[in-house]
Amino acid sequence: xxxxxxxxxxxxxxxxxxxxxxxxxxxxxxxxxxxxxxxxxxxxxxxxxxxxxxxxxxxxxxxxxxxxxxxxxxxxxxxxxxxxxxxxxxxxxxxxxxxxxxxxxxxxxxxxxxxxxxxxxxxxxxxxxxxxxxxxxxxxxxxxxxxxxxxxxx
Amino acid sequence: xxxxxxxxxxxxxxxxxxxxxxxxxxxxxxxxxxxxxxxxxxxxxxxxxxxxxxxxxxxxxxxxxxxxxxxxxxxxxxxxxxxxxxxxxxxxxxxxxxxxxxx
Numbered sequence: 512x513x514x515x516x517x518x519x520x521x522x523x524x525x526x527x528x529x530x531x532x533x534x535x536x537x538x539x540x541x542x543x544x545x546x547x548x549x550x551x552x553x554x555x556x557x558x559x560x561x562x563x564x565x566x567x568x569x570x571x572x573x574x575x576x577x578x579x580x581x582x583x584x585x586x587x588x589x590x591x592x593x594x595x596x597x598x599x600x601x602x603x604x605x606x607x608x609x610x611x612x613x614x615x616x617x618x619x620x621x622x623x624x625x626x627x628x629x630x631x632x633x634x635x636x637x638x639x640x641x642x643x644x645x646x647x648x649x650x651x652x653x654x655x656x657x658x659x660x661x662x663x664x665x
Numbered sequence: 666x667x668x669x670x671x672x673x674x675x676x677x678x679x680x681x682x683x684x685x686x687x688x689x690x691x692x693x694x695x696x697x698x699x700x701x702x703x704x705x706x707x708x709x710x711x712x713x714x715x716x717x718x719x720x721x722x723x724x725x726x727x728x729x730x731x732x733x734x735x736x737x738x739x740x741x742x743x744x745x746x747x748x749x750x751x752x753x754x755x756x757x758x759x760x761x762x763x764x765x766x767x768x
Binding site for chain 1: 693
């Protein structure tokens, strides 16, 4: 009775090895970093900055935030952020009136330019923030985007 | 393990611009089905881009990233003919890795 089971396990191991060989499962990209649930649970920009540490965020003209004035479809709102702040380490996108305010946080290692494009969902018309971290300090810029059709409804 | 990503990487001088289009439902957990039941959240939580051994971008995402996510970024020091690799990890423990040769 044991033989078929053992055979199954050996077969399963072989399949996993084949996946790894094909690059579908990458052993070097193991899931070592946890998703930051606390950051995604915050309700305001200030709360997120408090969580990340340092002084409260100051508004900055050195963050170029390219976004539409009106989003006809709140399910897909294209954003482009370019930071001219020296030593920019990360760029986050926050949508003020979404159920989860934080949409994304991009960490930029040395050699990666402080330029990010992404598309977010917006539940309703509100401010969208681009938050930049540099040298332990936080900077932001805000833009109001009007939403004609919400992207989070049923 | 999801469908393949579409990735483009283009070198312009010393800078490589990477554009990625992923195939993922990015379900928010806020929507209801026709029977009025909540559809459980299911979204990409982490993204990592590597060039050789070097991490060139890492990101954490919430459910507010649009379905079939698009992102673009730029890094210095990439060479034509070399590879950029993108990996995502979602809230159900699913993951996918794809790579592209820099043009």
